[in-house]
Amino acid sequence: MRKIVVGTRKSALALTQTNQVIAQLEQICKRDGIECEFEVHKIVTKGDQILDVTLSKVGGKGLFVKEIEQALLDNVIDIAVHSMKDMPADLADGLTIGAIPERVDPRDCLISRGGVGLDALPTGARVGTSSLRRACQLKFHRPDLQVESIRGNIDSRLKKLESEDFDAILLAAAGLHRMGWTDRVSAFLTADACVPAVGQGALGIECRAGDGFMLDLLRRFQHEATARCVRAERSFLRSLNGGCQVPIGAYGRIAAPEEAVTSGGDADVITLTGIVGSPDGAVLLRATVSGTLPEELGEELAQLLKAQGAEQILADVRG
Numbered sequence: 085m086r087k088i089v090v091g092t093r094k095s096a097l098a099l100t101q102t103n104q105v106i107a108q109l110e111q112i113c114k115r116d117g118i119e120c121e122f123e124v125h126k127i128v129t130k131g132d133q134i135l136d137v138t139l140s141k142v143g144g145k146g147l148f149v150k151e152i153e154q155a156l157l158d159n160v161i162d163i164a165v166h167s168m169k170d171m172p173a174d175l176a177d178g179l180t181i182g183a184i185p186e187r188v189d190p191r192d193c194l195i196s197r198g199g200v201g202l203d204a205l206p207t208g209a210r211v212g213t214s215s216l217r218r219a220c221q222l223k224f225h226r227p228d229l230q231v232e233s234i235r236g237n238i239d240s241r242l243k244k245l246e247s248e249d250f251d252a253i254l255l256a257a258a259g260l261h262r263m264g265w266t267d268r269v270s271a272f273l274t275a276d277a278c279v280p281a282v283g284q285g286a287l288g289i290e291c292r293a294g295d296g297f298m299l300d301l302l303r304r305f306q307h308e309a310t311a312r313c314v315r316a317e318r319s320f321l322r323s324l325n326g327g328c329q330v331p332i333g334a335y336g337r338i339a340a341p342e343e344a345v346t347s348g349g350d351a352d353v354i355t356l357t358g359i360v361g362s363p364d365g366a367v368l369l370r371a372t373v374s375g376t377l378p379e380e381l382g383e384e385l386a387q388l389l390k391a392q393g394a395e396q397i398l399a400d401v402r403g
């Protein structure tokens with residue numbers, strides 16, 4: 085009986101999604117006759133310690149990931165469950181993503197007082213988000229809104245909607261979905277109106293690159309369509325040198341079978357949309373590409389946005 089130690093952050097969302105992944109892996113083990121048991125190991129990351137200060141000013145890439153990767157390298161844990169959108173473009177040497185399971189809802193959503201949608205928010209309403217990507221796209225559509233920083237895990241941000249007197253906050257639908265809190269959603273923003281963060285809604289299970297047992301198990305948990313879309317999004321992010329604290333978004337999807345048939349296309353074709361913008365929403369560059377090779381698609385999309393001036397916008401944000 086092999087014991088698999090699973091590392092996780094200790095936030096409510098991290099623990100919940102880790103337990104959901106363990107339950108799914110247990111099903112696979114049972115189905116395929118693999119004998120193993122799972123144990124959860126909680127790790128406090130730098131990102132958790134400094135949630136109250138301005139994360140974007142600290143500027144480190146992968147603030148939620150570094151200590152967890154060290155625990156993998158030190159054999160303290162065997163796998164780690166991450167939100168793909170928190171993963172830096174490059175992993176630590178010796179580690180790999182063994183599985184990307186099926187993505188849940190990739191969209192952002194609005195949680196407002198009174199449950200109204202974006203268009204019904206009063207002129208000048210205060211909206212809480214610390215994501216430059218969300219701020220940019222929100223201000224692009226509604227320049228009158230006042231975007232203000234809000235910190236903390238999703239549970240504390242939901243509390244701050246009331247206690248800090250915001251009219252609305254923006255969160256990823258996926259986190260609320262995993263917590264069973266989608267009844268709090270006032271409106272889902274379409275992936276076109278607000279292009280999600282790279283990897284949003286997807287999880288990644290990281291392990292040691294040389295751990296054959298884990299790689300064999302995790303391979304059975306991978307959702308190929310999701311994995312290819314996320315690889316395309318991450319290739320785009322890497323090509324722009326982006327971390328999670330820059331106003332960059334990308335969303336890859338694979339045409340539904342009926343769409344692929346009517347377009348005469350291939351069921352493997354990924355359609356990838358990306359944006360780069362200024363945090364005040366004055367500039368919002370966007371392009372869409374499609375193709376079958378994830379890494380090349382991401383690079384192609386980055387080239388298109390660079391040709392529109394993306395590098396200067398990002399340089400201005402980074403200061």
Ligand SMILES: NCc1[nH]cc(CCC(=O)O)c1CC(=O)O
Pocket residue numbers: 167168169170238254255256257258259283284285286
């Ligand atoms: N940046 C924090 C973070 N990282 C992952 C999620 C949950 C959504 C997901 O898995 O993509 C969230 C919360 C949020 O952005 O609302």
